Amino acid sequence: MPIILGTILALAAIVVIAYPFFGRKRYRLVSESYLTRESHRAERLRIYRKISDVESDFASGDLTDADYQQQRDQLRVAAAETLREETGITTASERDEQLEMEISRLRDQTSISPEGGDTL
């Protein structure tokens, strides 16, 4: 009985790890542009959190008016800079994506098997 259970476990593991190679679903590595954009977006959200913390501090009387204005303003500018980069990347990557979709459509039509997707 234990041997059977062990064998089932081994077979299950093999099926699960082999599935990505043989299953119907196709995988691509995450594109560099997506990563950069997500990274900027996350950075922007973190700056938002900092701004909200500054406001919370100000509301509790931990900051003077001048400090509050200065800190909040610096953070807003930092957020805006991040947003600018983020938007720049978005437009570039959207172009890439359209191109890719076009290519894969053509591939499908000519029944060339799709491979790994875009590399690093």
Add this chain to the structure above:
Amino acid sequence: MVSRFTFVNYGSRALPNRAKLVSLGALFFALIFTATGCIREEDITLDQRAYQLASEIMCPVCDGQTIDQSNAQIATDMRLKVRELVDSGNTNAEVREYFVLRYGQEILAAPERTGFNLIAYIVPIFIVIISVGVALLAIRNMRRAARRNELETKLASGDLSVYLDKIDQDLGFTSDLTTEKKDQSSGQSDEAST
């Protein structure tokens, strides 16, 4: 956002001090009440000295326990011996010496502060001094860097306005209010840097 925080204009100076006094007072009395458990007579009895010594002598057969902690027979005997030595007028140092002679230095829970063992006590002092020193030095260096940065920093402007508006929209600031604030603050930050 800003409108939610109108009350900040009051500042912290205008808080009612009476209520503050009451709450701090309550905290204070709670603490004092619990501290009543700690009222003790200070004249150290022989008993107390013996227990103190028992907590400084290791039990030779137990792993890492003092005779005070251990329930082993030898620990009991050693506790009685400590008491006996204390009763017959030995000083703490003499009692420790008695056990060191019989069991070696290992019998003491903390090494004596003499000779080689002094290293055990000096090193921690150095560790603390060095760590605090490194921390203070690091802060000083970072402050220098801050001054350099301050001279170089200038707020980017102009081309960012589109993005700034979007940020303000994200954060729920109304745009007219923010521009007003921005003007104010840029003026103030100039002041600050001079």
Add this chain to the structure above:
Amino acid sequence: MADLGAMALLLGMALSIYAAVGAIVGEKIGMAELAVSARRALYMTALTVLAASGALVNAFVNNDFSIKYVADHSNTLMDRAFVWVAFYAGNEGSLLYILLVLSIISAISIRFAPRRLARSLPWTIAILSVIQLFYFGVLIFVASPFELLDIVPLDGRGINPLLTHPGMFSHPPLLMGGLIGITIPFAFVSGALIAGTYGDDWIDVARVSGIIAWGVLGAGLLLGAWWAYTILGWGGYWSWDPIENVALMPWLVMTAFIHSIMVQKRRGMFRMWNVALLNIAFVLAQLGMFINRGGPVVSVHSFAASTLGIIFLIFMLSSLVFAFALFLWRMPKLKSDRAMDSFMSREASCLINNFLFLAVMAVTLWGVLFPVFSDMARDISVSVSAPYFNRVNGPVLLIIVILMGVGPLLPWRKASARSLKQWFVWPTVVGVVTIVALVAIGVQRPVAIFSFGVIAFVASAIGEEWWRGTAARHRSGDNWFTAWWRLVNGNRPRHGGYIVHISILILGLGIIGTNFYQQRMDEALYVGESLVLDNYRIEYIDRGSSERPDRIAQWAEMSVYRIDPADYAQEFETARARGSSGFKLEDSSARPNDELIDQIEPWHGFYVDFNMASVRSGIRSTIVEDLYVIPRDFLTDGRVSIAVSINPLAWWLWTSGPFFLIGTMIALWPQASVERRPVRKKVPDESEGDG
């Protein structure tokens, strides 16, 4: 079931090799299928370890004594509830338990890791898999829990009697889980370093997993202290034992980390420093594993010394070299954003706090290693135990507590002289008044009084901080509680942290009370005799006993009276002349003001198979002090030898636990997004999402 366990472990080892290699190769050659498959292999290792653990539990439940580990750690008499404890009671099982925790938290953290870490995730997976591989290797080749016995015994040896206590259900698993949990933030940060992604992308995952590991470890330490207090039978709770120390050291470093990660989160500073702290904590956790398993120091906790020691030593040294080589390689690119504005700022106080925590850690490490050093340097053995650590660590810990009051009052960046005065005046007044009041009501011991003053200072600093924020919000129309609750919710990491600070203050009360004001008395009593100490009279009423095949238990029934010392004035005087603070009464007839307040039953068990005694002290606990009766021995002449102690404020030690947990949970509770508008639609489909 041993076959299933052994098979599952072998399979798990193969899977973790595959996961480590596959993740890196898949990333390097850009083969998404391989990368996804490697990640799934990591998930599957968790399943194999679960299967192996299930096999072991099954063997325990079915009393399968053909397995050596089961025969060594349980018997037919053992209460089935203790299977969970027996599971990790020995070397092999505890390693399996550690691997179980590691594989599950690895799978969870990888599964829920933010997509934007995709570039560093393969490296994280590889690091986690290599660490798992190490444990698989140890479990398969060196310390297998599934080793079979040639001759199957009729019954097992039974569980270690010291472990049959409720605290044991949670203390060891939490402690081991917390130690291994440090692996997660370490793996994520190291992964980011190898991949060369230098932003703050790892900050949230490192902070959350770091706080979880820290909280679990802290809870484990506290439960361990509670277990020691109630069962080890020596009236203490923390003996600075080497094993306690090696668990405390990573906790101290993680405490530094969770403070300075807040600075990184808010001000973008200390990035390099935080990486270094995680590295140190991880290496210290490995040091703990090493010392726990055949290290060079003795302790009540240590498992039997074994060849495992050298293996764990090598693994610890390799992780040390790996962590710091990686750090030095990537250090130039880890520079932080901004610089420090002032000494009088929260970030500066955080840095000092960090270095003090490291100092306590280093001093503790020095104390642990000094006996080894002394042995090697001059061939003389010395012991380094509680008196040493109290003396050297006490002052530094007190300074840390003072900083705990100062730091939160300082604003970020810089404080102006005006605000300093405004913020510090009340806490200082409360601190000073406390000291004066304590002296006035007759409390002795200057150091302890000063410490109480410090606690009052810090408590009122936190109180003032809350007061200010709450009052400001109260003005806008909220009632007091809502206002406070909104304040806490506005910045959960910070205010959760304050609640944890309060728990530390509460713990501090207990530590001061028990360390400075304990009263002790040892005596042997016949039935009918009493012992008088302070304002308690403890009367020995009767003794009971029971015998089971595995143990002989004896207990004493005792009545506790509160007395008026005036009734006993004469006896007290004689006792004092003799040098004692208490005395024995042969005649137990009650005096006029005696009041029966409690019945206690100190219990003493002797376990024949283990040649080991285990006691349950009789404890009467109140908010002010504990009366604590240890049954040292039941003598053949009918006397019971007891050690009585009065432990002031001991109740507060355990009260800190809930505050610690609540504070940690509030700090961890995810904050709602501050973004007001609907989240921008993302392009779906992209990337390696599996199934």
